[in-house]
Amino acid sequence: MLTRRQALALETAPNSEFQTLSARAAQLRDRQWGKTLTYSRKVFVPLTNMCRDDCGYCTFVQKPGSEAARVMRPEEVMAVVREGERLGCKEVLFSLGEKPELRYPEAREALAALGHNSMIDYLAEMCARVLDESSLLPHVNAGTLSDADVARLKPVSVSMGMMLENVSRRLLQRGEAHFACPDKVPVQRLRTLERAGRQGVPFTTGILIGIGETWAERVDSLQAINDLHRRYGHIQEVIVQNFRAKPGTAMAGSPEPSLDDMVRTLVLARLLLDPSISLQAPPNLAERFAAYIDAGINDWGGISPVTIDHINPERAWPQIASLRQATARCGFGLEERLAVYPRYLRQAPEQFFTPSIASRLSGIARADGLALQQCL
Numbered sequence: 405m406l407t408r409r410q411a412l413a414l415e416t417a418p419n420s421e422f423q424t425l426s427a428r429a430a431q432l433r434d435r436q437w438g439k440t441l442t443y444s445r446k447v448f449v450p451l452t453n454m455c456r457d458d459c460g461y462c463t464f465v466q467k468p469g470s471e472a473a474r475v476m477r478p479e480e481v482m483a484v485v486r487e488g489e490r491l492g493c494k495e496v497l498f499s500l501g502e503k504p505e506l507r508y509p510e511a512r513e514a515l516a517a518l519g520h521n522s523m524i525d526y527l528a529e530m531c532a533r534v535l536d537e538s539s540l541l542p543h544v545n546a547g548t549l550s551d552a553d554v555a556r557l558k559p560v561s562v563s564m565g566m567m568l569e570n571v572s573r574r575l576l577q578r579g580e581a582h583f584a585c586p587d588k589v590p591v592q593r594l595r596t597l598e599r600a601g602r603q604g605v606p607f608t609t610g611i612l613i614g615i616g617e618t619w620a621e622r623v624d625s626l627q628a629i630n631d632l633h634r635r636y637g638h639i640q641e642v643i644v645q646n647f648r649a650k651p652g653t654a655m656a657g658s659p660e661p662s663l664d665d666m667v668r669t670l671v672l673a674r675l676l677l678d679p680s681i682s683l684q685a686p687p688n689l690a691e692r693f694a695a696y697i698d699a700g701i702n703d704w705g706g707i708s709p710v711t712i713d714h715i716n717p718e719r720a721w722p723q724i725a726s727l728r729q730a731t732a733r734c735g736f737g738l739e740e741r742l743a744v745y746p747r748y749l750r751q752a753p754e755q756f757f758t759p760s761i762a763s764r765l766s767g768i769a770r771a772d773g774l775a776l777q778q779c780l
């Protein structure tokens with residue numbers, strides 16, 4: 405573990421010193437996670453791309469009035485889920501715009517036509533349908549959640565997530581990434597993490613780097629995540645995601661973080677966080693797989709044979725076979741995992757799952773043979 409001073413110094417540590425720290429990060433990963441990296445075979449369901457926020461980096465969001473703004477119909481969702489099932493996926497990642505009904509009459513109308521008055525309500529119905537009609541497991545990434553939202557979604561999902569992004573309040577100012585984004589107010593994000601902890605929800609979070617934050621603010625963000633994990637034990641994984649500049653967004657002209665910056669941040673995360681927290685970097689935003697592995701990651705996140713990454717649509721998923729090859733060249737195996745990490749089922753199933761979700765997970769472990777059985 406690093407002290408705050410060491411964490412701050414990592415930003416500009418000379419190469420020789422950095423090499424020592426990076427070797428320590430890799431060693432910590434090896435000790436906790438072994439010589440195997442994991443990924444989750446999933447489908448991505450963008451239930452709606454309308455959103456009450458306007459993040460300066462986001463191309464996913466569409467305003468009503470644009471042809472592309474929409475709410476997916478239940479049949480469309482289920483068609484993607486069935487295709488995923490056919491191709492061996494085990495996770496449905498519901499990733500969507502936040503509370504568009506609070507800002508746009510068009511979103512309220514679209515929801516009303518589907519028999520709902522909030523996006524979370526519709527989301528809960530679709531999660532339940534996925535559980536009833538398929539073998540896939542819902543993981544919910546819907547932004548900030550109230551206590552009632554968490555309680556509503558827990559019985560119909562195996563895990564939830566929301567990127568903290570960063571705890572910096574500066575980023576809310578005019579001209580910054582989170583200007584006019586009520587759901588990116590750091591205290592709201594932190595409260596969501598805390599609610600998930602209190603209600604016993606295995607949770608994915610992370611930081612988005614290169615959106616105008618300082619190194620110290622990254623340290624603060626990772627420390628805040630780690631503190632919450634100390635209290636509730638629910639942070640299953642932390643994603644370090646690098647900002648990608650997109651044409652047509654407010655941040656189109658902002659510089660993207662360099663590979664060195666990304667690698668240093670991964671080392672920081674591995675050394676700051678409890679080693680039992682999985683450390684993930686998405687492979688489709690990676691420049692060099694080997695550099696991320698050397699920095700201490702143990703997971704590549706969701707990869708889909710069916711759907712594109714709707715958040716970074718221009719970045720194709722690597723073929724699982726080529727990711728396996730690259731991972732093997734670094735001396736690591738590649739194994740599939742479920743959306744939720746096994747230790748929650750092993751250690752405290754009654755705290756983290758409703759009885760019906762717990763029995764569903766044990767069933768999958770049994771049916772899936774040795775690899776997953778060992779893992780669960």
Ligand SMILES: O=c1nc2n(C[C@H](O)[C@H](O)[C@H](O)CO)c3cc(O)ccc3cc-2c(=O)[nH]1
Nearest residue numbers: 444545564565566567608705706713715743
């Ligand atoms: O394909 C993606 N998957 C994303 N995932 C999914 C992730 O890669 C894994 O599939 C799940 O976390 C399963 O453990 C997220 C999950 C979260 O809870 C929060 C944020 C993300 C962000 C992305 C993303 O940008 N692209």
Ligand SMILES: C[C@H]1O[C@@H](n2cnc3c(N)ncnc32)[C@H](O)[C@@H]1O
Nearest residue numbers: 461462567612645646647648649715
């Ligand atoms: C689902 C997550 O995707 C991330 N996200 C949104 N837009 C971008 C972008 N341009 N580059 C990288 N990550 C992005 C945010 O961190 C969000 O929370």
Ligand code: SF4
Nearest residue numbers: 455457459462465501
């Ligand atoms: S990143 Fe999420 S919250 Fe921000 S505009 Fe895009 S969809 Fe909305």
